[in-house]
Amino acid sequence: MKYTPKEMLAKLVSFNTESQRSNLELIHFCRDYLASLGVESTIVPSPDGQKANLYATVGPAVAGGVVLSGHTDVVPVAGQDWTSDPWTLTERDGKLYGRGACDMKGFDATALALVPEMIEAGLKRPIHIALSYDEEVGCLGARIMIDAMVAAGLTPSAVIVGEPSMMQVVTGHKGGTRMKTTVRGHAVHSSRVDIGVPAVMIAGKLIAWHDEVMAENKARTPNDNGFEPPYTTLHVGVVHGGTAVNITAEHCSFTHEVRVIPGERDDAYVERYRTRIAELEAGMKAIAPETGIEMEVTSFTPALGPEQHGEAEALSRRLTGDNGSHVVAYGTEGGLFQAAGWSTVVCGPGDIAQAHQPDEFITVAQLDAGARFIRGVISELAR
Template sequence: MSQFPTPRDMLKKLISFNTVSDRSNLALIDFVEEYLAGLGVTSVRVPSEDGTKASLHARIGPALDGGAVLSAHTDVVPVEGQNWSQDPFTAWEADGRLYGRGAADMKGFAATVLAKVPDFLSADLGRPVHIALSYDEETGCTGVSPLIADMLARGPKPDFVIVGEPTRMKVVSGHKGIVVLKTHIHGHPVHSSQLHRGVSAISAAANLITWLDARTAENKAGAEPDCPFDPPYTTLHCGVIHGGQAHNITAGNCEFVTDIRMLPGESADDWVAAYRSFIESEVLPDMQAVSSQCRIDVTEMANVPGLREEEDGKAETVARRLTGDNARNVVVYATEGGIFQAHGLSTIVCGPGSIDQAHQLDEFIELTELDRCAAFLDRLTADLSQIDS
């Protein structure tokens, strides 16, 4: 029996760390750092501003430009409100599956990569393998940009990135972007019998949400027939709303949260600018005509670019060669892939497990998916052992 952990062993260990996004991930980072150090691999931490979390990156192989980044996020979504069969942070196996929070999304990929470190070390790599583990992907992909900047500043520069989100090891070459906005409307409360003297924040919110819905309808009507995304257009959606005090008071406050899921190549800034312009020109003047104290505050909570399909991209070329997958695969959820690409790195998404299990009660990954990922990494190792790869 090998002295090194298998992907299954490593996944059980990673699941044991409760890295829900509102908690610290430092215990997991400590473990990974110590594990790599025990194998003679030096890693670099990139802490969050408040020091409660950290990303980590490491290089295995020669200090040469080129090679691959294997990227995963360490945070997971909450389990509250889900009636799990067993403790979600103590992995268990049944019927060829391994269960636990993060099993599919996306500690399965991180575990397989870490378990393969001894093989990376024993190979005669012509180009390096870079391991990149981030924090706070689930809350807006805020941890990965400082990680990428630190990696690139230290060098060497990698050729391409594989983001191991669950795709059943299919090669995903494009995904939508997302911008998340919180809109807080300050109205002017009066008794509803004197409605004309007040400004209802709820009514203003309804006006804004109607505008969002109308933009989605326009996008649907103008969708390109050959667009590979489902749906094949940008969507604008209000998912949360709170407001009002009583039925007989015009609402003094209303707050709602919107996500805009953009086709790759569309600008989040353009969409936000259009929304703000509608507020400033069509909504706010009527409110302030009643009370100058009325205002609308828009806060950007997340902004993640889409992943564009690359023409002759290195990441896609290598991944297709190693997987044999030549289908055109795109997804509508966002990943850190678009951020790597925005930093000038060729990127695809390819990892074990199914997105259908992400965020779910009794989340699981099929053990055969870990095997497929391990085999893929073996082929990548052999590929990087070619000095002219």
């Protein structure tokens, strides 16, 4: 069965692939759809088997070609006020509403819908379609999918990550490291705080460290790098701790992140943070040896940096006519593809401002622009 991009988008939106849920139903649909066209897929399951990536090659098994990359998971709709059913694509005034319509099933749907055109074009170099799971919670699926693609011997010349960029060619984004810190204190009555180890107050010093380092970054980073904000940011998002106001807290934990600009090392911030932990921990153990601080890195996604004479950038600029300089503060799977040695840019239909919002939408005009772009890729690879 053939689909238009809009019809395929309606099908993909109908699958509830919130990150806390399985995406297997959608992945199996894509596998069966591609098989009906004579295209074989490779399924790369998650460690627990509850989710999966899929990649498939259209065209000859030769070096070069282009990866069209998208994720299949979407953020939750709980607590959001939707005008229409988020799992039913609804068109109003030139806009297509549905969870994931913009971020980023619009790109996924267009790539899948145009597979018949890829086949009919007689490609001289391949198009690889790569669909991942759990991008929204740390780019978890893409890591093992890229490893599988490398192990399979794929050597694309370019990767297009179709995150919503209004079809602008994005050549850089920040990297991100997410962490969790747990402080084990020593509980005593707060009237004798001098002999206790208050986990919440120790955590407060570590939380303050994030602001201090970010202020240093802001003061020393040039403002002309294109990023908003132009410096590496540090942030604490969730804190849990304490039992009562008159007890020095025995436990406190918090989750936090660092978002680095290209050229800076995530691990340098992690090392610096561990040094601060060691300083505080020494004072804690001097009072109560059983106390301590544990920190774990829960996810890491590398930055995407501009490339010198990158094939992905050159191709995307030829097809879009966009010669501007564009970078974004949010992260994508692009840094992972680039880290694998593949030339990568972000370029896809839709406005990132719509991502994660109630009544998320992509305009029909942007969906059409995405289709023109992929048809351009097909023409390039058919020459």
